[in-house]
Each structure stands twice: as structure tokens, then as C-alpha cells.
Ligand SMILES: Nc1ncnc2c1ncn2[C@@H]1O[C@H](COP(=O)(O)OP(=O)(O)O)[C@@H](O)[C@H]1O
């Protein structure tokens with residue numbers, strides 16, 4: 169089956185009225201296409217690449233390659249106009265033109281999806297991400313959205329570069345000191361207690377209701393208490409993380425240890441395998457999907473926990489501290505830069521764990537490939 | 539004891555009838571499961587003596603306690619009353635000495651291990667070195683017709699192939715006593731015939747003692763020296779039929795009059811169990 173291809177000719181025709189409408193506004197008066205050199209230049213490049221892509225023999229990839237300059241020039245036009253002081257909030261023609269460029273990008277992504285592995289798995293998602301960020305930039309700047317509401321990605325990127333030192337310190341304080349330690353201690357303790365509770369049934373019975381209770385307490389309840397107990401610096405944040413991650417790990421490990429089938433256990437028994445050997449060779453491998461489930465849930469919980477906990481008292485460093493103070497000072501681009509760092513950190517932790525899970529439990533039905 | 543499996547595979551030695559030493563000795567054994575609603579008498583007054591070198595088949599309708607009896611021998615289930623010894627020891631002591639290999643009704647393979655590493659699992663537990671483990675695994679996988687599948691995972695195999703891996707796993711353990719619970723139930727007729735011949739030959743040449751659960755009369759007659767016919771509710775032994783065919787068996791033998799006569803006796807015994815029950 170061939171993938172359905174969007175036809176290009178009607179697309180070009182639909183975009184034609186755009187050129188009768190203004191491409192922007194300059195000093196309160198509309199700016200026509202033929203009055204703006206960048207607009208004409210961009211238009212020329214787009215047309216040239218359209219013509220080339222239409223009339224040269226091509227594969228999916230060469231077509232994408234030939235259309236790339238057109239896409240790039242088209243996408244650059246609003247940014248160039250904005251930098252030239254042109255207002256875009258009344259520029260109906262430009263927005264229609266941009267819609268056409270997006271449709272073209274759609275077409276290119278569709279073609280790239282037909283290509284082999286690298287393009288399909290890396291280039292297409294990358295293009296998609298770039299497109300979202302680009303639309304955010306152009307939308308926010310073109311319609312002059314106040315940066316307190318939503319700063320454009322360029323100013324967030326600016327904050328990332330000018331505030332690198334601060335952001336690094338925050339990362340070190342929050343992630344390396346609090347999250348990582350708290351996560352390792354919380355997950356480690358949850359795992360160890362689960363192994364113990366598995367051997368001593370009354371422990372499991374006693375702990376699980378207590379665990380439900382603790383899980384029901386929000387971070388904002390735990391954090392101030394931990395600050396009282398462990399002081400303002402990272403140990404109180406790590407303690408919050410320990411409290412938040414301990415029970416999910418305990419519950420998941422217990423469920424995992426119960427996952428072995430009776431017949432699998434009988435087999436071990438028939439070999440006169442003892443408790444530890446059965447644990448290592450049978451029960452823990454069977455528990456792996458559950459353990460990873462706990463680790464993944466906890467990676468998200470830990471980051472949220474540490475950041476929120478910093479709202480309740482901290483030395484003058486840390487991601488939560490940065491967010492709370494810079495919000496108060498209306499430096500939203502720094503707040504967003506911190507959010508970007510947190511987002512990337514969380515994704516990397518989660519992604520790393522997912523990758524490890526797929527490697528370790530490739531045998532599990534959810535990952536099997538014949 | 540225990541030396542027969544390490545002897546070279548030589549007809550001369552193996553065809554010598556083993557000395558009549560009891561391997562499994564069961565006296566007036568009963569087992570009652572305390573189920574939630576009402577207790578189930580799974581085994582009632584079982585008396586059975588299995589000698590070294592015997593091939594004993596347990597046959598009977600579903601629920602007559604065949605699996606339970608096998609599990610009692612394997613110390614996977616505790617009798618409510620009566621006596622049982624395995625190799626002259628309590629079942630627990632025998633299990634701890636790794637006296638038997640058990641083939642379960644389901645393959646019970648570990649999905650994270652390859653076929654080869656499933657077969658070598660018990661060998662790792664008893665601490666054999668790697669080359670010996672691989673040698674035995676290759677040998678037994680070839681025997682069950684799975685040479686070349688070493689690096690596959692269980693889920694890449696059909697149900698019948700998985701069951702053959704579990705048979706290879708039990709054989710690689712080289713136990714003197716082999717307990718098998720409907721090992722060929724999931725296999726097609728042709729594979730089943732083939733494995734029946736292989737098992738018969740293995741038993742004859744190594745002098746193992748086998749306790750074998752089956753639903754198939756002809757399989758029981760083909761393989762066994764004795765056939766134990768059981769009846770359900772409560773699980774009892776109805777009849778023990780001697781199956782005095784020559785020790786060396788061929789599939790053609792199934793057409794012989796002697797074979798047919800024994801099969802008829804078993805069928806008769808089973809039918810009697812039913813009339814007794816209803
Ligand atoms: N774990 C158990 N708990 C309660 N009842 C059981 C259990 N195992 C088996 N039984 C009952 O014992 C009887 C004998 O079962 P089983 O030995 O599996 O029979 P067979 O293998 O001959 O089909 C059946 O009535 C079965 O329901």
C-alpha cells in the first residue's frame with residue numbers, strides 16, 4: 169500500500185489570494201507583497217524550489233531535499249519582517265502564506281515517513297518539534313502576546329544562555345543533591361523493605377495501609393514538616409523525595425515478587441533451590457517489569473517533589489527557589505528556562521529508565537518481537 | 539545408586555533387569571484437600587510400590603488424583619495420612635538430594651531465558667561448569683528434535699516445542715527417577731509417537747525409573763512395565779496391570795495381539811471405574 173499523498177496543486181492555488189492581501193503593516197499602513205524585498209525574495213525561493221521539485225525526477229528524499237530551501241525561506245519570512253519592524257497582527261496575506269508553508273511541511277514530513285529508518289524515526293519527530301517551537305515563536309511575536317503570559321522561545325533560549333551559571337547551580341542543588349540522593353534512598357529502601365516484608369507477612373500487612381495514608385498526603389503537607397526536621401538545605405528536599413518514592417517502590421516490588429506462577433516456583437522447589445537462589449533466578453526476573461514501573465513513576469515524583477519542596481524554604485539556589493522568586497519578579501523567561509531544564513531532566517530520567525527496561529525485560533510480552 | 543545414568547549407553551548393561559529395589563514405596567496413603575466449601579479426598583488408601591527400572595503409567599479420568607500422586611512423590615504436596623518413601627528416604631529428604639526430575643503438565647519455562655539457558659537452569663543450580671552444561675543441553679535438545687533452537691526464546695516456539703524443551707530440561711538433569719505429568723498431552727500424533735520411541739529407548743538404555751501420567755491407553759501400554767488404573771472421587775487405585783511386552787519396543791508392536799489384549803484390559807478397568815463411580 170502506498171501512503172496517501174496530499175496533492176500539491178490545489179494547495180498552491182488556495183494560497184494564491186494571499187498575495188492580494190497585505191504581508192504586514194509598517195507605520196500603521198498596510199504593506200503589500202511587491203513593496204517588501206524580503207517578501208519577494210522568499211516568494212521567489214519558494215516558487216523556485218516548488219518548480220524544481222515538481223519537474224525533476226525524484227525520490228521521496230530528493231523531493232524533500234529540493235523543497236527544503238523553500239520551506240526555510242518561507243518560514244524565515246515572518247521573522248525577518250518582525251526584525252525589520254513590520255507589524256504582523258493585521259498581515260492576513262502573510263498568515264495565509266504561512267499556512268501554505270505549513271501544508272508544504274506536512275507534505276514533506278509525509279514523504280520522509282516513507283523513507284528508511286533514520287528519516288522516519290529521527291528527522292520527522294525533530295521537524296515536528298521544530299515546527300511547534302517555530303509556531304510558538306511566530307505566534308507570540310506576531311500577535312504581541314505579553315511575555316508575562318508566554319515568552320517566545322527565543323527569549324527563553326536567551327535566558328538559558330545568559331543565566332547558564334545560575335541554572336547550573338540550581339540543577340546541581342536540586343537534581344544532583346536532592347533528587348538523585350532522595351530517589352536512590354527512597355527506591356532502595358522501598359525495595360529492601362519489600363524483600364523483608366515478603367518474608368515477614370505481618371510487615372506487609374502493617375505497612376501497606378500506612379503506605380496508602382502517606383501517598384494520600386500532598387507534597388505541600390510533607391515539605392514544611394521536612395524543612396522543620398532537616399533544615400533549609402538539600403537534606404529536607406531529599407527527605408521529601410524519600411517519603412514520596414518509598415511506598416510506590418515498596419508496593420511495586422511486593423506486587424512483582426508475587427508475580428511468579430505456582431508452577432515456576434514448584435520447578436525451583438523440585439531442584440531443591442533455596443530461598444535466595446529462587447529469589448535471584450526466578451522471582452526478581454519476574455518482578456522486573458514491576459520494579460521498572462515503580463522506578464519510572466518515582467523518577468517523575470522525585471523531580472516534582474524536590475521542586476515543590478523548595479517553595480517552602482531553601483538557600484538562595486535551586487530550581488524551585490528560582491521559579492518562585494523569578495515569578496515574583498516577573499522574569500518569566502528565567503522561569504521558563506528553569507522549566508525547560510526540569511522538563512529535559514525528567515524526560516532524560518524517564519527515557520533512560522524506559523530504555524533500560526526495554527533492554528532488561530525484552531522477554532516481556534509488551535516488548536517481544538518475533 | 540545413581541550410577542546408571544553415567545554408564546555408557548550400552549545395550550548389554552541396560553537390558554540386564556535392574557535389581558528389584560523399591561524406589562517409591564507408598565502405603566495406605568491418603569490426601570484430603572481442605573477446600574473452602576468441602577474437603578476433597580484427592581487420594582484414598584493408595585498402595586503402590588515402584589521398583590528400580592520400572593516404567594509405571596498412571597491412567598484414569600480427570601480429577602482422579604494422578605497429578606496429586608505425582609506431586610506427593612515429588613514432595614510438592616503433603617499427604618494427610620499414610621507412609622511414603624522415595625529412595626528409602628522421606629520425599630523431602632529425597633527432593634533435597636535431587637532424587638528426581640519432574641516434567642510438569644505445562645512447560646513452565648522462564649521467558650527471560652533462551653531455550654538453552656532454560657535447559658541448563660537445573661544444571662546451574664547443581665553447579666555444573668559451563669561446558670558440561672552446554673554439552674548436556676545440546677545432547678537433550680537434539681534428542682527432542684530441537685537442535686538449532688538453542689538461542690530462541692520460549693515465546694518464539696510453539697506450545698508443543700515448549701513442552702519438548704521442558705522434557706529436555708528434565709532429561710539434562712539426568713535424574714534416576716523421572717516423574718512426568720502428561721508430558722506429551724499437547725503434542726501432535728506424529729511428534730508424540732516419535733517422543734514415545736525416544737523415551738522408551740532412553741528408559742531401556744539408561745535403566746531409569748519412570749512414573750508417567752497419561753490419558754492415552756496406547757501410550758501407556760507402549761511405554762510401561764506396569765499400568766496403574768485410577769478412579770476419581772475419592773482417588774483410588776482400581777487395578778495394576780502388568781505390561782509384559784519385551785523391553786525393547788517398536789511402534790509396530792502396537793498392532794500385535796499381545797498389545798491389543800493389554801490395551802483391552804486397561805480400557806476395561808477404566809470403564810469399571812466409571813460404573814463404580816456413577
Ligand atoms: N490445590 C488443590 N486444592 C484443592 N483441590 C485440589 C487441589 N489440587 C487438586 N485438587 C482436587 O483434587 C482432585 C485430584 O486432582 P488432580 O490430581 O489434579 O487430578 P488429575 O491429575 O488426575 O486430573 C481433583 O478433584 C481436584 O479438583
Ligand SMILES: [Mg+2]
Pocket residue numbers: 604605606643
Ligand atoms: Mg493432572
